[in-house]
Amino acid sequence: PRLDARGRYVLPGLIDSHVHFRTPGLEYKETWEHGSRAALAGGVTTVVDMPNTRPPSLDEAGIIAKADRIAGRSWADYRFHIGADPDHPELLADLDPRTATSAKVFMAGHHTAPVVFRDGEQLRRAFAAAARGGVRLVLHAEDQHVFDLLDVGSGDPDSYGQYEPHRPRSGGIVAVAQVVRLVREYGTKAHILHVSSAEEADLLTAAAAEGLPLTFEVTGHHLSFTHDDTTRRGPRTRLSPAIRDGRDQRRLWQAVLHGQAATLGSDHAPHTVEEKNRPPAEAPPGLPGVQELATAVWTGLQSRGVEPDEAALHLARLMGDGPARLFDLPGKGRLEPGADADLALLDPSERWQFSGRDVMSLCGWSAYEGWTFTGRFTTTVKAGRVAWDIRTGFAGRPQGHWLQGAARSLEAAR
Numbered sequence: 001p002r003l004d005a006r007g008r009y010v011l012p013g014l015i016d017s018h019v020h021f022r023t024p025g026l027e028y029k030e031t032w033e034h035g036s037r038a039a040l041a042g043g044v045t046t047v048v049d050m051p052n053t054r055p056p057s058l059d060e061a062g063i064i065a066k067a068d069r070i071a072g073r074s075w076a077d078y079r080f081h082i083g084a085d086p087d088h089p090e091l092l093a094d095l096d097p098r099t100a101t102s103a104k105v106f107m108a109g110h111h112t113a114p115v116v117f118r119d120g121e122q123l124r125r126a127f128a129a130a131a132r133g134g135v136r137l138v139l140h141a142e143d144q145h146v147f148d149l150l151d152v153g154s155g156d157p158d159s160y161g162q163y164e165p166h167r168p169r170s171g172g173i174v175a176v177a178q179v180v181r182l183v184r185e186y187g188t189k190a191h192i193l194h195v196s197s198a199e200e201a202d203l204l205t206a207a208a209a210e211g212l213p214l215t216f217e218v219t220g221h222h223l224s225f226t227h228d229d230t231t232r233r234g235p236r237t238r239l240s241p242a243i244r245d246g247r248d249q250r251r252l253w254q255a256v257l258h259g260q261a262a263t264l265g266s267d268h269a270p271h272t273v274e275e276k277n278r279p280p281a282e283a284p285p286g287l288p289g290v291q292e293l294a295t296a297v298w299t300g301l302q303s304r305g306v307e308p309d310e311a312a313l314h315l316a317r318l319m320g321d322g323p324a325r326l327f328d329l330p331g332k333g334r335l336e337p338g339a340d341a342d343l344a345l346l347d348p349s350e351r352w353q354f355s356g357r358d359v360m361s362l363c364g365w366s367a368y369e370g371w372t373f374t375g376r377f378t379t380t381v382k383a384g385r386v387a388w389d390i391r392t393g394f395a396g397r398p399q400g401h402w403l404q405g406a407a408r409s410l411e412a413a414r
């Protein structure tokens, strides 16, 4: 189809650097085909996928096995975060940058996190090895186990991933402070995922101002929902880390608007309806979001009175330039000579209601059902061709590639 961009913002194809597309082993929750279609319909043309699969991807062989399963099935380009193995943290010193962009450290556990760092010594060895290897760590820094280790847990099996009014400082502040100390000591590059509270954002902003190589991500759901939604809407917005209250949400918007956050991620983490409806102690935390992320953030920026031109720059930074720099994605996330021809066209003012029928994730539900969005992605161009259009749907075959060996830099391409 011909490209008609009248009245649209033309954004670089967006990057979602935090998705769980569930390959291998959890394809009953999501398939790569469904997840990558949802990406394209949300303006996202590149994803970086997480390692908490069955089995988890903890070494090069695991990453290659995963890539083999994905080949030919992805509508979006992709790279991987490898899982940092608590039993073999020194592997990080030798990680080949073509294998993975970075290594994920889980500092909290649940059935969604198969490998968890539980003691400070493992963590210290991982930071030291990653610093030697020049590897960036991406961290799920949550306090659950810190509290467990100190034996001051709430004792309440329902509490994981829930907001706990009796522990108003729960969340990630202890874990994040520990990360800051280790970064100061070893100089390891560290990106904190899904920051959920005002205190964490304050601490990380101050640490970055010191010149430490620390960055952080904010998710669409921590910007879109508050704890009240979890009370009202039930288990869909039960997440790890939990969604906090209005004060935290306002602070996270400040991090977006003031350039403190480096990336926006969806933490696209589908589970089946049946799993989400289990009793809290057994229900896995997580929600889908790769399709909704940029539209929900655009809606939030509009409702906060941000001028559309400025809002477009925020999106292009947080889902373009920001993740492209952190995760070595040359040619992605920027509109400039020599860049890949991946584009997302956004109608900035259409108001429309998101419904269950719009959901492209295999899980078939969304926490945004019933929301009125402002702004709508209409066309996604992948490698110079219209790959998805709101009127005509998906065109041709999946054309996404593993950006392995993306050692090619823009400079070299010229």
Ligand code: NCD
Pocket (backbone or CB within 6 Å): 020, 052, 112, 113, 140, 238, 239, 240, 241, 267, 269, 270, 284, 285, 286, 287
């Ligand atoms: C994620 C999942 O389901 O894989 N769940 C979540 O609540 N965020 C795990 C994670 O990102 O830590």
Ligand code: ZN
Pocket (backbone or CB within 6 Å): 139, 140, 193, 194, 240
């Ligand atoms: Zn996480």
Ligand code: ZN
Pocket (backbone or CB within 6 Å): 018, 020, 050, 267, 268, 269
């Ligand atoms: Zn995640």
